[in-house]
Amino acid sequence: MAQLQFDVRIYQRLGSTSDEIRRLAAEGASSGTVVCADEQTAGRGRYARRWFSPPGNLYLSLLLRPAVPAPRIAELGFVTALAVASTVNALLPKGVRPTLKWPNDVLVNGAKIAGILVEHIDDAVIVGIGINILHAPANASYAATTLVGCGGIASVDTARALLLKRLADQIDMWQTLGFAPIRHEWLTLGPTPGTTVQVTRDGQTMAGRFITLDEDGALLIETPQGRQRIITGEVVNQ
Ligand code: BTN
Numbered sequence: 001m002a003q004l005q006f007d008v009r010i011y012q013r014l015g016s017t018s019d020e021i022r023r024l025a026a027e028g029a030s031s032g033t034v035v036c037a038d039e040q041t042a043g044r045g046r047y048a049r050r051w052f053s054p055p056g057n058l059y060l061s062l063l064l065r066p067a068v069p070a071p072r073i074a075e076l077g078f079v080t081a082l083a084v085a086s087t088v089n090a091l092l093p094k095g096v097r098p099t100l101k102w103p104n105d106v107l108v109n110g111a112k113i114a115g116i117l118v119e120h121i122d123d124a125v126i127v128g129i130g131i132n133i134l135h136a137p138a139n140a141s142y143a144a145t146t147l148v149g150c151g152g153i154a155s156v157d158t159a160r161a162l163l164l165k166r167l168a169d170q171i172d173m174w175q176t177l178g179f180a181p182i183r184h185e186w187l188t189l190g191p192t193p194g195t196t197v198q199v200t201r202d203g204q205t206m207a208g209r210f211i212t213l214d215e216d217g218a219l220l221i222e223t224p225q226g227r228q229r230i231i232t233g234e235v236v237n238q
Contacts, residue, residue, distance in 0.1 A: 056134030111145035201233030
């Protein structure tokens with residue numbers, strides 16, 4: 001299968017790159033269309049949260065039309081997290097390493113440096129990625145950091161070029177070999193088995209020890225009430 005070709009469009013300012021991709025998708029844009037903006041005025045995060053989007057960070061959305069059944073679309077969040085982690089890793093000084101928090105966050109020194117929003121609409125998937133290069137929100141409900149704050153490289157153009165290359169490689173691996181190698185790689189950067197993680201789901205928080213990432217991307221934890229298999233929700237503390 002040929003590697004995905006990107007058609008990259010860069011804007012100075014948009015409401016949300018994911019909204020713009022959604023509009024292009026409705027007009028029939030092809031898989032591999034990419035929209036970037038220097039700044040977003042209505043950047044969106046998971047759970048309809050606002051995504052802090054001043055100039056100086058990377059905001060990118062990718063349109064995909066993958067030939068996989070709908071239940072497998074969530075795998076793309078993990079595929080993307082690996083591409084983002086690899087990009088961040090290449091831009092950080094030696095000895096500073098990114099880690100992954102279920103389902104799709106990329107952390108450095110325990111603080112969020114990048115977020116990923118996967119949205120499924122009709123026959124298309126929109127993968128939105130934000131990487132904090134210069135700025136992190138000061139009043140978020142979680143600890144946030146930036147590439148520059150961690151001693152890394154500050155160019156949005158460099159980060160974008162690297163990210164697109166890594167995305168093409170990871171998506172190619174996923175389409176050729178399936179989820180197993182993605183899961184394997186995710187586990188090398190995810191929590192150490194036995195670590196206590198706190199998960200929120202439907203407004204409820206539970207704590208348990210991380211067991212593994214299941215073969216479909218579900219989070220497996222051991223709680224005092226027994227083993228839990230979590231499909232939606234987020235880890236709030238790891
Ligand atoms: C999260 O909540 O962690 C996901 C954040 C995703 C932010 C990116 S920035 C580019 C794209 N456009 C948006 O409006 N959101 C995503």
